[in-house]
Amino acid sequence: MNGTTINTPPNTPFVEVTREFAATPARLYRVMSDPDLLAQWLGPRNLEAEIEEYDVRPGGKYRYIHRDDSGEYGFRGVFHTVEPERMIIQTFEWEGAPGEVCIEKMTLEPTEDGVRLRQRSVFPSIEARDQSIQYGMTDGINDSMDRLAELVAKEA
Numbered sequence: 001m002n003g004t005t006i007n008t009p010p011n012t013p014f015v016e017v018t019r020e021f022a023a024t025p026a027r028l029y030r031v032m033s034d035p036d037l038l039a040q041w042l043g044p045r046n047l048e049a050e051i052e053e054y055d056v057r058p059g060g061k062y063r064y065i066h067r068d069d070s071g072e073y074g075f076r077g078v079f080h081t082v083e084p085e086r087m088i089i090q091t092f093e094w095e096g097a098p099g100e101v102c103i104e105k106m107t108l109e110p111t112e113d114g115v116r117l118r119q120r121s122v123f124p125s126i127e128a129r130d131q132s133i134q135y136g137m138t139d140g141i142n143d144s145m146d147r148l149a150e151l152v153a154k155e156a
Contacts, residue, residue: 003145004018004141004145005019006138006141006142008129013122013128014120015129015132015133015137016121017118018118019117019148020111020113021115021116022114022149022152023152023156024110024114025108025110026085027152028117029084031148031155032148033054033084035051035054037151038064040151041147042144043143044066045143047066048068049064050065051064052064056079058079058080058081059079059080060078060082061076061078062079074096077090086108087105087108088104089103089105092104092121097128099124100123101124102121102122104119104121107119
């Protein structure tokens with residue numbers, strides 16, 4: 001399958017991610033929504049992930065922590081819309097920048113060879129989006145998507 005495409009249009013608060021997986025929408029959704037599996041692929045390889053809460057349902061909350069030798073990085077949000085195997089709309093907030101909440105929409109689209117994941121994040125400002133990019137967000141996305149593809153293949 002193809003690698004991850006990340007589009008960060010200039011002068012917009014958007015980040016768009018696309019990745020194709022050799023899996024069914026059901027298998028990809030399961031690996032993306034099971035807290036035990038989530039900890040195995042979410043974030044860069046050099047960070048340990050601890051999933052404190054991951055309640056994938058409308059109104060459900062999530063919180064996870066990434067750790068390395070430099071410290072802890074907490075993230076949290078709320079699931080607004082959940083259509084299993086099809087779409088999730090959620091908020092996303094890095095606790096290091098309180099109040100800078102993103103809205104994210106993820107869709108799973110069946111393809112001839114598997115499933116396409118599309119994610120669009122809307123940041124509260126262009127500056128917040130650009131700062132996230134400066135902090136290495138795109139590297140983290142690429143690493144997470146590669147790890148997700150590896151786990152989806154292993155779970156086949």
